Amino acid sequence: MSGWMDSAKKLCITLKANTELEIQSIAMAMLKLPVPISSLAPVKFTPFLSKSNELASPLLDPMKLLKVAADAKNLKFGRVIHAHLVITNRIPRDCRVNQINSLINLYVKCDELFIARQMFDRMSKRNVVSWCALMAGYMQNGSPLDVFELFKKMIVKDNIFPNEYVIATVISSCFDSQMYVEGKQCHGFSLKSGLELHQYVKNALIQMYSKCSDVRAALKILDTVPGYDVFCYNLVLNGLLEHSHVGEAIEVLKLMIDEGTKWNNATFVTIFRICASLKDLKLGKHVHARMLKSDIDDDVYIGSSIIDMYGKCGNVLSGRAFFDQLQNRNVVSWTAIMAAYFQNGFFEEALNLFSKMEIDHIPPNEYTLAVLLNSAAGLSALSHGDQLHARAEKSGLKGNVIVGNALIIMYSKSGDILAAQLVFSNMKCCDSITWNAIITGHSHHCIGKEALNIFHDMLTARECPNYVTFIGVLSACAHLSLVDEGLYYFNHLMKQLGIVPGLEHYTCIVGLLSRSGRLDEAENFMRSNPINWDVVAWRTLLNACYVHRNYDKGKQIAEYLLQMDHEDVGSYILLSNMHARVRRWDGVVKVRKLMRERNVKKEPGVSWLEIRNIAHVFTSEDNKHPESSQIYEMIRDLLTKIRPLGYVPDIAGVLHDIEDEQKIDNLSYHSEKLAVAYGLMKSPSGAPIRVIKNLRMCDDCHTAIKLISKVANRTIIVRDANRFHHFQDGFCSCGDYW
DNA sequence: ATAGGGTTAG
Known part of the structure; x- marks a missing residue:
């Protein structure tokens, strides 16, 4: 507990702080230190203290x-040190430059x-280090123009020739800001001046x-030096990794092994990243084992x-096992393990780890919140998402792009596109x-018009659309049946922008044509394009x-599809529904038989919704819910209310949900109807009801819920x-096409 | 006064 006190005393002694004022000011400043001074930088600092034997040591100089x-x-x-220097002020004038340089660096x-900058400007005399230290500051700050200006002034005004540190700093600020022309000029300069030998x-x-x-140029330098x-x-x-040139990275790695260059900590980090991007568990384990055998100290x-x-x-x-045995964990290790759960679909586990992290008193940062928000999105858990949103506001992270993006995704996937819009319009960058x-997000919500509006905003904002953008844009066009516009984007704009269309884009075009009724064209498009069409496209x-x-x-x-893929349940169901729609019950029976023979099983339909932070799950004909009799009554009530509006139970589209197809009554109690009825019972009037279903909605539920939204005014x-x-x-926003 | 870790749109 009194660690800081001892350290303060030691520091006072070693700095020869004799007057009461000096001792007091040092001790007071140290009181405010977040950590005891001895743990500040254990490796570098302790030798100074322990060897000094509480006496003034030449080793422990303020610099x-x-x-x-x-x-x-x-x-x-x-x-504290700065204050000490000001108080004691016993440095001879000619040594002042170095002292101020150290302060600038600090x-x-x-x-x-x-x-x-202030300290720099007030210096009467400066040397290369002074200039360089300040330039490093601007570089770190991402202000290359200030770096260049200092660079010029240093040469012209002070007549100082740049050394290797200066030129390295200038080069770094070039590539940090993607100013490659200037970077190449620096390359020329360093060739001429001979500095490139450093x-x-x-x-x-x-x-x-x-x-x-320009990976080649980099490798060339590597070769020539x-x-x-x-x-x-x-x-x-x-x-190489930054540009996902994994293959070439492996080549360089081989070179490194041939040369017998010893791997250090940073090398291991990079190699694990390579394993991760290759998803090569075997290689990863191998490298892990090799690391354990080597003499390097693993760090955080x-x-x-x-x-x-x-x-x-x-x-x-x-x-997780590795994480559990770590003795030093920081935000990044916590974020990494939560991300691992998220990436493998264990959303709840990721969210649960957060409370453990809080018990460890490690505050989350923008990356942590992003992982958590994405996990909430994976569950469509709006209540979790809302809490995290509040958390982001409290910690001052809501202005962050990473957090903003995750919030948009979370709200959109949780069904609250309005909230997503609000986050979007409040984003600073x-x-x-x-x-x-x-x-x-808008495309998923079948709000095609708004999706295209935003796309045009994107173009005017000079943000370059990419591969993913066009998936959203083309599916928006499909929703709106804007065939010509979609084809224009696909055939011209994408080409113009150098984006090679992939399977997803081709599938969007199939959707675009077929949705607007041009089924033959769609089929021709598929047959004439030698794409590796998958089930999704055919479906x-x-x-x-x-x-x-x-x-x-x-x-x-x-x-054709069932010949190609025996397992795709969606196709069986669509075929069965198709038979049912034209009352070909023999066809329905045949599909069922086929499914039994091939052992293809349909997942049971499940719907859920959140009421006051608690998820309520319903399956078809569910009577497990404690309030099921009230729910059933509610449904009967709703169905009688919508009959006058033209509701007729539609058996055709729902047969796949009924195990015993004779029980038509069952379709009244599909899981989504149960969930909607429960939502109407339990949420205040005016509040939107959000239900999630694991399967495609059936026709009957779709019709019924449309009318329910009208009679219940929700x-x-x-x-x-x-x-x-x-x-x-x-x-319905989908325009009855889904 | 050089390097290294965690997130994301489909």
Whole structure:
């Protein structure tokens, strides 16, 4: 408990703080330190203290302490030393430059650029280090123009020739801001001046070329420079990984192994990242074993990358086991393990870990919140999402892009597209993910018009659309039956932007054509394009046949599809529904027989909704719910109310949900009807009801819920296996095509 | 006064 006290005394003694005022000011400042000084930077700091034997030691000079403070980014500690220097002020004039340089470095490292600049401006005499330290600050800050200006002034005004550190800093600020032309000029300069022979400069150049797409140039530098070290390799590997050139990364790794270059901590981190992106568990385990055998001390960086590797390779349990035995965990390790659960679909586990993290007193950051929000989105758990949103506001992270994006995704996937819009319009800065999330969100909600509006906003905002953008845009066009517009984007705009359409885009076109009734064209499009069409694409066409009641083509496609893929339950059900719609009961029986023979089982229909933070789950004909008799009464009541509006129970589209097809009565108690009825009973009037269903909604429920939304005067939002249906005033956003 | 970890749109 009195750790800081001892340390304060030691510091006072060693700094020769004699007056009462000095001792007091140091002790007071140290009181405010978040950690005891001895744990500040254990490795670097303790030797000073222990060897000094509480006496003034030549080792413990303020300059070294300033470096400790800077490296630990501990502003408070740095200020103590600064205060001490101001009070004692016993440095001879000619040594003042170095002292101020150290102070500039301190403030730069602690993100106090303004103070650093002030100190710099007040210097009567400066050397290269002064300039360089401040330039490093601007580089870190992402202000390359300020770096260039200082660079110029240094040469012109002070007549100082840049050294290797200066030029390396300038190069770094070029590639951080993607100013490759300037970067190449620096390359030329360093060639002429001979500075490129320095390791720092070489590394900066390699890093620059690896960061822009010019991997070849980076490798060339690697080739031409004799005697490259681990740093070079690590930089190239990271540059390659950043552009997902995994194959070439492996090549470089082989080179590294041939050379016998010893791997260090950063190398292991990078290699685990490679394993993760390859999803190669075997390789990952191998490297892990090799790391354990080697003499390196694993640190918190390696720990996180190992957890991530196991997660990305689909082995959460190994990741968890490793996480559990870690003695040092920080935000990143926690985020990594939660992300591993999320990526493998264990959303609840990810959310549960959060409370454990809080018990450990580790505050979440933007990445943590993103993982949590995505997990909430995976469950469509609006209540969790809302809580996390409040959490983000409290911690001041709501302005962050990463958090904003995750909020949009969460709200959109949880069925609250209005909330997603609100987050979107309040975002200070967006990236391509933001735009894509809000566009595809609207598409999922079948709000095609708004999706296209936002797409045009995106173009005017000069954000470049990408592969994912067009999936959202093309499906919006499909919803609106804007065939020409969709084909224009597909045939021209994408080409113009250099985006090679993939299966998803082709499938959107099938949807676009077939939805607007051009079934033959859609089929021709599929047959004439040598794409590796998958079940989803064929089922899109099949579904269109079903909705447009083209029985013959539908049957033909279904048969073809079932030949191709024996397991796709959706196709069996569509075929069965198609038979039922034209009252071909023999056909229905045949499909069922086929399913039994091939042992294809339909998942039972399940719907759920949240009422006051509790999820209520319903299955068809559910009577397990404690209030089921009231729910059934509610349904009977609703059904009698909608009959005058033209509701007639539709047996055709629902047979697949009934085990015993004679029991027509059952369709009144489909899981989504139960959930909607319960929602109407339990939520205040005016509040939208959000229901989630695991399968495609059946025709009967769709009709019934449309009319229920009218008689009950409620917005009802149902997420089925494919999309969101917004029921309002007797209509559905999907336009009865789903 | 060089390098390394965690998130995301379909």
